[in-house]
Amino acid sequence: MKKSSRTDTAPLEFRHIRAPLGEITLAGRGEFLTGVEFLDQTPSALPAESGHTGSSLPVLKAAEQWLERYFAGEDPGETPPIHLTGTPFRLAVWEQLRRIPRGETTTYGAIAAELARQLGIPRMSAQAVGGAVGHNPVGILIPCHRVVGSDGNLTGFASGLRRKFRLLALEGLDMSRYPLPPPRGGSDLRQIPGVGPNIEQDLFRIGIRRIADLAGEDPEQLYRDDCAVKRFQEDRCQLYVFRLAVYFAEHPHPEPEKLRWSWWKDHRQ
Structure with a gap:
């Protein structure tokens, strides 16, 4: 994850692209990608757009090409350079997300256990990890969709569970292993x-x-x-x-x- 003293002062630029699962907003500053999310994501992790919409910033074009290869079912290779800002805890969680291989999943609890091990503490809250995962500003490239519940349930995806289902299916996972969340009415x-x-x-x-x-x-x-x-x-x-x-x-x-x-x-x- 690269950083630059010029990153925070460069103007924030946006680009909208069409993808098989809906329109996506890309955001970047200078040479770094800073945001990727579906246009209808709620809540949005990106700041309000102001100017530079439709940008041809090279890093945004590179992110668009990466996503085109990804949605085509290809290995898109290394991500464009990404710059993230957040609390030390969120940055640590997002770094764990980047380590989840394509076509695999992990759980919030597993991430919490690994961070606790690194910090030398007895335990860490899986719920706290879930909150940090939910604020990931660079979707898909930092694959928060690969995190599932401890029982395999598909939970906690700001862009919608149907997209989480399709992203994992696109990566070749056997989706019969991932049960649906219980209905709101509580039915078995x-x-x-x-x-x-x-x-x-x-x-x-x-x-x-x-x-x-x-x-x-x-x-x-x-x-x-x-x-x-x-x-x-x-x-x-x-x-x-x-x-x-x-x-x-x-x-x-x-x-x-x-x-x-x-x-x-x-x-x-």
Whole structure:
């Protein structure tokens, strides 16, 4: 992680790029990349944009090319030079994130244990680590999406769990190893009618069936239609469909379901 006395005085410049999972904002000062996040991320880790939007700063072009290779499924190689500012604790956590290899995951607890070992203290809070991970200003290149819960649950991603799911899948992970977070209503997913040992696959089928029903389509035809199934499985909203299936099980009333069908239809492409 390089630093320069000129970094903090150089003007902050921004560049917006389109990516398979949504529009991304890049930020940089001088020769260093300082921020990467999805445009709709909440909360944002970047300062408000003022001037220099659409910058052709070389480091931002290099970051764009790195992301193009990443989303193409290639090894993007070494990241462009990054400059981070934050508390010593956050900087230490972000350095741990940079050490997680592509195609692998770790847990908040494992990071906490490693930092405690380095500092020579008995223990460190996994929750504190989670807070620092959540404030990572350089998404994807500093891979906070590779941190999961101690039970493998996909949790804690400011750009949305569906993106976390897709980023890990893009890196070749077997996503059946990473269970969905419990639904807000507290349901046991295994108690949903039609759900067996393969929870994710069964929820996927339930989601297709209910969406097909709301759309006035034959679900069996939807299964047989290779193009439709392929689009569905590759769509950025796959994780949302799992959630939708859980919602269907918890809320049998049709009007809220129709609202959610409209959302799915708008985001299917």
